[in-house]
Amino acid sequence: MESHVESMYARVALATAGGVRVVPTPDVKATTKNNADVIIEGLASRGIQHIFLVPGKLVYPLIKSIEHSTITGIVGAHETACGFMADGYARASRKFGVCLGISGPGTMNFLPAMAAAQADKIPVLYLAGGIATYHEAQGAFQDGSNSGLDELTIVKPLLSTAIEVKNNLTLPHELRRSLSCLNTQRKGRAYLSVPIDMQKTVAAGRNQPELLRIPACREAAVDQPALDMLLDNYLLRGLNVACLVGSRVNNPPDAELLLRVAEKYRLPVATTLSGKGAFPEDHELALGLYGFAGHTRAVETINGDSVDVLLVLGCDLSQRDSLNWDPKLHGTKTLVVIDEDFDKASSHYQPDVQIFSNLHGSLQGLLHIINDDDARLVCVNRLRDQWMKQVRMLPLEQQQSDLVARIAQGEANMYPGDVIKHLRRRTADDANVVVDSGAHRIFMAHHWQARGCGDYHTSSSLAPMGWAICAGIGIKLAAPQRDCLVVTGDGCMLMHGMEIQTAARYQVKMTFVVMNNSAHGAVHIDTLQNRGVSAAYTALPNHDWKAFANSLGVASACATTLEELDHALSAAAEHDGPFLIEVMVGNHVAPNHYYAESIRAYEQRIKGI
Numbered sequence: 001m002e003s004h005v006e007s008m009y010a011r012v013a014l015a016t017a018g019g020v021r022v023v024p025t026p027d028v029k030a031t032t033k034n035n036a037d038v039i040i041e042g043l044a045s046r047g048i049q050h051i052f053l054v055p056g057k058l059v060y061p062l063i064k065s066i067e068h069s070t071i072t073g074i075v076g077a078h079e080t081a082c083g084f085m086a087d088g089y090a091r092a093s094r095k096f097g098v099c100l101g102i103s104g105p106g107t108m109n110f111l112p113a114m115a116a117a118q119a120d121k122i123p124v125l126y127l128a129g130g131i132a133t134y135h136e137a138q139g140a141f142q143d144g145s146n147s148g149l150d151e152l153t154i155v156k157p158l159l160s161t162a163i164e165v166k167n168n169l170t171l172p173h174e175l176r177r178s179l180s181c182l183n184t185q186r187k188g189r190a191y192l193s194v195p196i197d198m199q200k201t202v203a204a205g206r207n208q209p210e211l212l213r214i215p216a217c218r219e220a221a222v223d224q225p226a227l228d229m230l231l232d233n234y235l236l237r238g239l240n241v242a243c244l245v246g247s248r249v250n251n252p253p254d255a256e257l258l259l260r261v262a263e264k265y266r267l268p269v270a271t272t273l274s275g276k277g278a279f280p281e282d283h284e285l286a287l288g289l290y291g292f293a294g295h296t297r298a299v300e301t302i303n304g305d306s307v308d309v310l311l312v313l314g315c316d317l318s319q320r321d322s323l324n325w326d327p328k329l330h331g332t333k334t335l336v337v338i339d340e341d342f343d344k345a346s347s348h349y350q351p352d353v354q355i356f357s358n359l360h361g362s363l364q365g366l367l368h369i370i371n372d373d374d375a376r377l378v379c380v381n382r383l384r385d386q387w388m389k390q391v392r393m394l395p396l397e398q399q400q401s402d403l404v405a406r407i408a409q410g411e412a413n414m415y416p417g418d419v420i421k422h423l424r425r426r427t428a429d430d431a432n433v434v435v436d437s438g439a440h441r442i443f444m445a446h447h448w449q450a451r452g453c454g455d456y457h458t459s460s461s462l463a464p465m466g467w468a469i470c471a472g473i474g475i476k477l478a479a480p481q482r483d484c485l486v487v488t489g490d491g492c493m494l495m496h497g498m499e500i501q502t503a504a505r506y507q508v509k510m511t512f513v514v515m516n517n518s519a520h521g522a523v524h525i526d527t528l529q530n531r532g533v534s535a536a537y538t539a540l541p542n543h544d545w546k547a548f549a550n551s552l553g554v555a556s557a558c559a560t561t562l563e564e565l566d567h568a569l570s571a572a573a574e575h576d577g578p579f580l581i582e583v584m585v586g587n588h589v590a591p592n593h594y595y596a597e598s599i600r601a602y603e604q605r606i607k608g609i
Contacts, residue, residue: 035171036061036199039127039192040069042175047095050074050477051127052082054109056102058129058142061199063100074477074506079106081470081499083113086124088471091457092432092478094251096123096182103130103144103193107151112464114158114189119461120247120274121187121341125178126155132197133166144193151193160188166195168204184251185220185340185358222361226338230311230355231369234336235265236376239308240387242301243267244290246315247274248340248359251454255279257363258313259452264367265377266384267311268391270298272321273445275314277456281396281449285388288396292320292460292595293445297394299594303328306387312337314359317346320460323598325349338362397446398592413586414562416443416515422562423485423513424449426569431483432457432475436468438489439521439587446591455482465489466496469512473503476510484510490540491520497545501552503578511572512554512580517587518542524587549580556580 033041040062043051051066052074053059066073076082079101086097101110110126117124128151131140137147144151145164156162160181163174174192181188234241249258250271255278262269262285269279270287281288288295290302301307303326310333315321317337322329325348329335337351340358355362370377397417420443427433429451435444435458450456457475459467472486488497493514500512517524524538549556555575557568565583572579590596 033203034061034065034199035165035168035194035201035203036065037068038172038203039175039194039199040065040071042179043098043125044070046179047093048098050089050474051098051100052076052085052089052474053100054079054082054102054106056106056129058102058131058196059100059199060129061196062127062129062194073100074473074502076470076502077498078496079109080112081466081496081502083110083124083126084116084464084467084470084496085474085499085502087113087117087120087122087459087467088434088457088474089478090117090122090124090474091251091471092475094184094253095478096125097474098125098127100127100129102142103128103151104142104149106142107144107155107191107193108149110191111155111158114155114191116459116462116464116467117189118158120459122189123182123184123187124189125182126159126189126191128191128193129199130164130193130195133195134197145195152191155191158189159191160186162191164193164195165198168198168201171198171204187341220358220361222365223355223357224365226355226357227362227365227369230336230338230353231366234309234311234334235366236370236380238380238383240306240384241265241267241309241311242287242307243269244302244310244312244315244321245269245271245275245278246313246321247272247460248314249363250275250278250314250456254314254360254363255452255454257360257367259283261363261366264372266381266388268301268388270302271450272315272460273458274321274460276445276458277450277454278452279450280452283452284392286396287391289445290321291323293442293590293592294323294594295396295446296398296592297391297396299323299592300394301391303331305332306390307333309334309336312339312351314339314341316341316343317349318461322346322348323594324602326598326601411586413517413584414560415588416440416517416585417447417591418562419515419565419583419585420444420447420487422565423487423569426566427485428483429453430455431485432472432479434458434468434472434475434484434486436486436488436492437463437465437522438491438515439517439519439525440487440489440515442522442525442590443515443588444487466492466499468492469496470499470502472510472512473499473508476508486510486512488512488514489521490514490516490518490543490545493543493545493548494540497548498552500549500554500578500580504553507577509576510578511569512549512578514545514580514582515585516542516545516582517585519587521587525590545580545582549582554578554580556582558582558584560584 090097178190287298290298476484559565
């Protein structure tokens, strides 16, 4: 990296009509690095290209350092949204995300994003600028130190590490300590607060390049004896083995390996909601989605008696993944779990075999541990192919009984599933699709066919509304070579719809689809089935989201028919920046019955019925 001493010019990111442009400007910074420089250069040395921030006086030195670095600063409207953007950036980049704000109110606005990242185990660095140390204990504004709000105590439960730097000599150590947990293996989250006077202080140490040195860490430990046991005891025996795949395999390199392993051993694969995108759902070995809004083939097969061994890969067997802790998931089958997470796979099931091993390395090991023409493998695969002929007789999607009736009654708005299938046909196979929380999440999970290249992203554990609008921006910036489609709802737009102006400001080419059903749809569905509260609490005013987008500089269109949706998608493809399509859809019951049935069964179990 070229130092400020050696360069007469710096790079400044400008938001222009043509997008984010980096231009050279005379370098007026002092030749000696301050602590802000050390922090930003440390992030740049780890491959970080974007930082998502809300500006403030307490982070001026850090912003100046960003201006003179190779990193582009993306200014968002709200710190929560910046945290969601960093979350998305981490998912798509396979690095970690970084967001920046002031201490006090800025840090408190990071909290929802911290909680979402913790729930989904996404590595993010939350960087904050604190009040000057000489203002502590004086009732200073926005004081997040332990003499003010004491924000470290508040954020610590959501993070792997939370640090406030007060000593110039320890800053390099604290920076390295914060960054040490930010990778796809440890999946940590870190908060680093640096008082503004500390940011301005000349960095300690005469040999400053040493501060940027990155240790060579080998953290991909593979349990080879366990893989040998898995091969001998299960994969090379005449057993029906199925896979259930979670979020930690839902990325392009691991998804590619998973496909090859499944084809090698003829293993049918189901994914959880957070793992949707890890396996192509049009493949002959695809069982589809298990759990929340799941597919018939996946639920009936995984919960059935024909499976002898269920191989769980990178999956937390949590509520949505297991259909409310359905005992049929374990049943009489052998439950084998392989994961690289340090936490337990589940507190509700006791695996028969639990293997702690790097997932990427384990998949590579299974792929190469035996030749394709091995007689034992050929024999068991012939048996599994016979089993798969029976499994494939089960459909993926269920018939939508209420759709025919509603059309007969003169339904004016489109069925969400028809819209989703149309979007799938018009969207590139390798596009990143980012899905928000609401009724559209249910219909997307059931009707959208993932292509199995780590192409489906959703915050599936905490599931905050509006997450996808922001995370989609981070995902597109991290993977600019792939198209990006954000599917959200009108309720989500009320929460974080303002962030489409961030996409417009930086001319980020992506498409936002707003499924407008004039309701908080997920709970409104309950009112349709007489299970929820009054519709007065779940219905929403029919806002004009096309006009809203135009007011923020985002090109837009509204579609009430599939033909109009076609025209809108063509316009979005030709447009250079972000494009919003408002789609008018109706409120329909959930597209499957398994989740509702599991809730009733769970309620009966806890009542002892």
